[in-house]
Amino acid sequence: MTTNTPQVPSSASVSRLMLHVGYALIPGTAAYVWLFGSGVLIQILLACVTAVISEGVILMLRKRPVLQTLADGSALLTAVLLALAISPIAPWWIIVLGTAFAIIFGKQLYGGIGYNPFNPAMLGYVMLLISFPLEMTLWPAAFSLLEHTPTLQTSIDVIFNSGLGIDTVSGATPLDAIKTQLGQGLDIPTTLISPRYGDLFGSLAGVGWEVVSIGFLLGGLYLLVTGRIAWQIPAAMLATLGILASVFYLIDSSRYISPLLHLFGGASMLGAFFIATDPVSAATTPRGRIYYGIGIGVFTFVIRTWGGYPEGLAFAVLLMNMAAPTIDHYTRPAVFGQRKG
Amino acid sequence: MTTASPKIFNFHGGLYLDEHKSVSTSRRIETAPIPAMLVLPLSQHIGAAAKPCVAVGDTVLKGQLIAKADGRVSSQVHASSSGKVVAIEQRAVPHPSQLKAECIIIETDGRDIAIEQAQTGLANYHSLSTNELRQRIHDAGIVGLGGAGFPSHVKLKPNGHQVETLILNAAECEPYISCDDMLMREQAPAIINGLRIMQHALHAKNCMIGIEDNKVEAFIALQEALGQSDDIEIVRVPTRYPAGGERQLIYSLTGKQAPSQGRPLEIGIVCHNVGTAAAVHNAVTKAEPLISRVVTLTGSGIPQPRNMRVLIGTPIDDLLAHCHANKADIGRTMIGGPMMGFAIDATASPVTKTTNCILVTHQRDIQKPATALPCIRCGECADVCPMNLLPQQLYWYAHSQEFDHIQDYNLFDCIECGCCDVVCPSRIPLAQYFRFAKTAIWQQERDTEKSNKARQRHELRLERLEREKIEKRERHNRKKAALKKEPDQKEDPKKAAILAAMKRVQEKKSTTGITPGNTDNLSAEQQHKIDEANARRANLNKNNNKNGP
Numbered sequence: 001m002t003t004n005t006p007q008v009p010s011s012a013s014v015s016r017l018m019l020h021v022g023y024a025l026i027p028g029t030a031a032y033v034w035l036f037g038s039g040v041l042i043q044i045l046l047a048c049v050t051a052v053i054s055e056g057v058i059l060m061l062r063k064r065p066v067l068q069t070l071a072d073g074s075a076l077l078t079a080v081l082l083a084l085a086i087s088p089i090a091p092w093w094i095i096v097l098g099t100a101f102a103i104i105f106g107k108q109l110y111g112g113i114g115y116n117p118f119n120p121a122m123l124g125y126v127m128l129l130i131s132f133p134l135e136m137t138l139w140p141a142a143f144s145l146l147e148h149t150p151t152l153q154t155s156i157d158v159i160f161n162s163g164l165g166i167d168t169v170s171g172a173t174p175l176d177a178i179k180t181q182l183g184q185g186l187d188i189p190t191t192l193i194s195p196r197y198g199d200l201f202g203s204l205a206g207v208g209w210e211v212v213s214i215g216f217l218l219g220g221l222y223l224l225v226t227g228r229i230a231w232q233i234p235a236a237m238l239a240t241l242g243i244l245a246s247v248f249y250l251i252d253s254s255r256y257i258s259p260l261l262h263l264f265g266g267a268s269m270l271g272a273f274f275i276a277t278d279p280v281s282a283a284t285t286p287r288g289r290i291y292y293g294i295g296i297g298v299f300t301f302v303i304r305t306w307g308g309y310p311e312g313l314a315f316a317v318l319l320m321n322m323a324a325p326t327i328d329h330y331t332r333p334a335v336f337g338q339r340k341g
Numbered sequence: 342m343t344t345a346s347p348k349i350f351n352f353h354g355g356l357y358l359d360e361h362k363s364v365s366t367s368r369r370i371e372t373a374p375i376p377a378m379l380v381l382p383l384s385q386h387i388g389a390a391a392k393p394c395v396a397v398g399d400t401v402l403k404g405q406l407i408a409k410a411d412g413r414v415s416s417q418v419h420a421s422s423s424g425k426v427v428a429i430e431q432r433a434v435p436h437p438s439q440l441k442a443e444c445i446i447i448e449t450d451g452r453d454i455a456i457e458q459a460q461t462g463l464a465n466y467h468s469l470s471t472n473e474l475r476q477r478i479h480d481a482g483i484v485g486l487g488g489a490g491f492p493s494h495v496k497l498k499p500n501g502h503q504v505e506t507l508i509l510n511a512a513e514c515e516p517y518i519s520c521d522d523m524l525m526r527e528q529a530p531a532i533i534n535g536l537r538i539m540q541h542a543l544h545a546k547n548c549m550i551g552i553e554d555n556k557v558e559a560f561i562a563l564q565e566a567l568g569q570s571d572d573i574e575i576v577r578v579p580t581r582y583p584a585g586g587e588r589q590l591i592y593s594l595t596g597k598q599a600p601s602q603g604r605p606l607e608i609g610i611v612c613h614n615v616g617t618a619a620a621v622h623n624a625v626t627k628a629e630p631l632i633s634r635v636v637t638l639t640g641s642g643i644p645q646p647r648n649m650r651v652l653i654g655t656p657i658d659d660l661l662a663h664c665h666a667n668k669a670d671i672g673r674t675m676i677g678g679p680m681m682g683f684a685i686d687a688t689a690s691p692v693t694k695t696t697n698c699i700l701v702t703h704q705r706d707i708q709k710p711a712t713a714l715p716c717i718r719c720g721e722c723a724d725v726c727p728m729n730l731l732p733q734q735l736y737w738y739a740h741s742q743e744f745d746h747i748q749d750y751n752l753f754d755c756i757e758c759g760c761c762d763v764v765c766p767s768r769i770p771l772a773q774y775f776r777f778a779k780t781a782i783w784q785q786e787r788d789t790e791k792s793n794k795a796r797q798r799h800e801l802r803l804e805r806l807e808r809e810k811i812e813k814r815e816r817h818n819r820k821k822a823a824l825k826k827e828p829d830q831k832e833d834p835k836k837a838a839i840l841a842a843m844k845r846v847q848e849k850k851s852t853t854g855i856t857p858g859n860t861d862n863l864s865a866e867q868q869h870k871i872d873e874a875n876a877r878r879a880n881l882n883k884n885n886n887k888n889g890p
Contacts, residue, residue, distance in 0.1 A: 004770050004772070004773040005675075005677075005678075005679060005680055005681055005682055005683060005684075005759055005772065006679055006680040006681070006759030006762050006763055006772065007673075007675070007679045007682075007702075008358060008359070008516065008679050008680065008763055009708065010711075010762075010763050010764070010765075010768070012721070012763070012764055012765060012766040012768070013711075013766050013768065014714055014717060014766045014767055016766070017719070017766050068712070072714060074717075111715075112715065113714070113715050113717060114714075114715030114716050114717050114718070114767075115715065230720060279717050279718045279719040279720060280717050280718055282718075284718045284720050284723070284731070284733055284734070285720075285723070285731060286720075286723070289720075328734070332731065332734075332750070333723075333729050333731070334729065335601055335728060335729050335730060335751045335754050336352070336353065336588065336592075336598060336601070336727065336728040336729045336754065337588060337598045337599055337600050337601035337602075337603075337728070337754065338598075338600075338601045338751075338754075
């Protein structure tokens with residue numbers, strides 16, 4: 001028996017890290033519930049139960065410690081992120097299928113936490129988006145845009161009862177509306193003042209969505225300040241997205257959406273601080289993380305602007321996941337003593 | 342006096358750790374009693390083990406040379422007290438491997454009689470040449486007392502390099518350890534003088550002392566010892582582990598990076614520890630060999646943590662007993678600090694020249710080692726690595742034993758400071774993985790060397806066999822070729838002779854039928870010779886007749 005140094009007490013742990021990421025999601029999630037109804041909470045609950053069951057079953061099959069592994073909290077975090085990424089009014093089987101796919105195929109079959117090359121939540125999301133485009137693109141409208149404020153019962157009906165009453169709660173998302181209108185040859189200024197879509201837009205981005213984004217931004221800043229996520233990824237991603245959007249907006253504001261809408265509409269804030277920063281699938285060198293963030297910013301902008309989907313973040317993250325090992329290889333820092341000076 | 346605060350260069354990474362130093366600095370350095378037995382390992386330093394020059398049964402005096410340095414990188418060993426050599430045998434020594442090593446065992450007589458040293462102490466070291474100084478330091482058996490134990494006389498030789506700066510490492514950055522701190526508080530003048538001797542030996546242009554800013558008393562003591570002189574610059578560095586790592590301290594003070602895998606001497610810098618400076622002072626000015634050192638006895642298993650001046654060779658058990666440590670309560674005994682030290686099982690092991698701290702943990706404070714989870718590549722380790730390595734990548738390759746890749750990621754630049762371990766959320770024992778990988782690679786290289794030699798031997802043998810085969814074949818071919826040519830001359834002659842004979846016979850038969858006589862068909866010359874011979878014979882006969890009776 002040998003005792004290895006160092007022997008100093010350490011409070012660092014994976015579950016603590018995951019817990020704090022969970023805390024940081026609270027402001028955004030609270031805003032989401034407040035402005036779009038309790039559907040989000042139902043989705044989160046469904047996702048968590050699915051994640052625990054699928055991870056537990058696979059761990060048993062793989063003959064790995066079940067409780068100890070579940071306690072790291074990573075499966076729950078994947079579940080919550082996926083639940084926040086999909087529409088709160090999607091039918092229950094969407095989130096169940098997506099979470100099970102994310103945990104089983106995205107994570108456990110690669111060997112569990114630490115070995116998955118792709119962000120499991122984004123893998124689940126993209127699988128759902130490709131397989132069930134209809135369910136995945138039906139989004140709720142903010143309460144302020146609805147005639148009747150939906151109740152918890154409405155959410156339960158919508159999710160569990162084959163979308164009963166879904167017409168009373170759904171509405172177009174800002175990015176979606178602009179994409180649709182541009183497809184019909186209508187430019188953005190027209191959309192912004194059109195009777196059908198005009199109310200969708202608030203002072204920064206979409207009504208409701210902008211508040212949710214600010215909530216995620218606050219949570220993300222908490223993680224940054226407490227040193228729980230690397231600053232390089234969110235900074236590089238948001239800066240790239242903002243700069244690209246500004247350049248194109250300045251070139252032609254009738255065809256390209258504003259940088260504010262890019263940053264505060266859609267999933268930019270959630271993606272920048274909570275999804276792109278998943279350390280397992282991201283680049284790990286300090287310089288590499290900057291390139292990684294830039295890449296996500298570029299792909300997000302390109303897919304949103306010229307791609308077939310209104311939101312490109314999930315694809316951007318997966319594409320950069322693939323590039324991460326290469327980025328790491330070429331961005332090794334100079335070891336102390338190997339520089340001149 | 343140093344008043345202006347010079348620029349400090351910040352090294353990458355590092356950690357602010359709980360210091361736990363004040364527990365052992367409230368008492369003055371205490372002198373440990375002479376133990377009944379002294380166990381003096383022959384190898385307390387880096388390099389070749391010393392060779393015993395005493396035999397079992399010999400009586401030895403305090404300070405007497407008992408084992409001689411073997412070669413250039415080696416060090417002398419002296420008896421720490423007077424007594425009798427009772428054994429020279431394998432004993433437990435403080436080493437991470439926990440293996441036994443050859444030791445000289447002295448049963449002390451308690452009289453502590455010192456030997457008359459051949460040389461006398463010199464107050465004015467300037468009268469000695471640098472070679473003579475180094476010889477004295479060598480003879481005194483001084484090695485780096487900071488923990489590495491590199492023979493000091495070797496490190497005081499510039500080897501053709503111009504030494505720009507001599508740095509005295511007074512950082513002592515590991516938690517719990519306070520022996521250097523206490524030595525500076527109590528013997529600052531000796532340290533300053535020792536430093537000047539070393540500066541003289543190296544012909545170093547500048548001299549600096551790097552001390553962590555948490556050691557206020559020691560800093561003041563050094564300043565007082567320095568007085569009005571300005572030949573030495575005392576620089577306070579932030580208390581951030583590992584500020585006392587040689588490369589980190591050099592960078593903090595000078596902004597220069599010692600080359601990766603090279604020595605600081607290559608950039609004109611030499612670094613020595615404060616304890617070494619004091620030992621050099623004693624060796625040169627008092628002609629005292631290195632037979633004792635200050636050791637920190639601390640940790641929750643020691644009722645009253647303290648620093649002690651301990652004779653080299655004193656068994657750790659004696660010190661624990663002296664400090665009233667209850668053996669049953671001891672959960673773990675470590676040599677060195679909690680970051681880079683190592684645990685030992687055999688507390689009968691002696692204090693050696695490099696034992697700076699004995700860290701004893703009460704068993705109630707022993708934490709079960711955390712179960713390591715998979716690496717999530719969060720990069721915390723890279724953020725704190727003072728060598729700017731990527732421990733997460735090193736771990737990946739160490740784990741999969743891809744030793745080629747791990748060297749691409751500069752495994753051998755790792756100083757094993759353990760910062761990465763402390764911050765790892767997955768609680769992976771990273772430093773341990775890196776130590777393991779280094780050992781495995783060294784082993785592999787030794788094996789490769791061995792197998793290279795074996796292969797060379799094998800190849801030489803094959804070559805020799807091949808050569809012999811070729812030679813054999815050539816010999817054979819030559820023989821064969823010779824055989825092939827000879828038949829024309831060997832077989833034919835018989836036939837030819839027969840044929841020729843038959844031909845001659847035929848010719849004779851056909852021409853004369855009579856065999857010619859010996860004197861037939863003579864040439865003119867032959868006839869002339871015959872005539873001469875006949876004439877001589879006739880002449881001889883005539884003379885004989887004349888002289889005859």
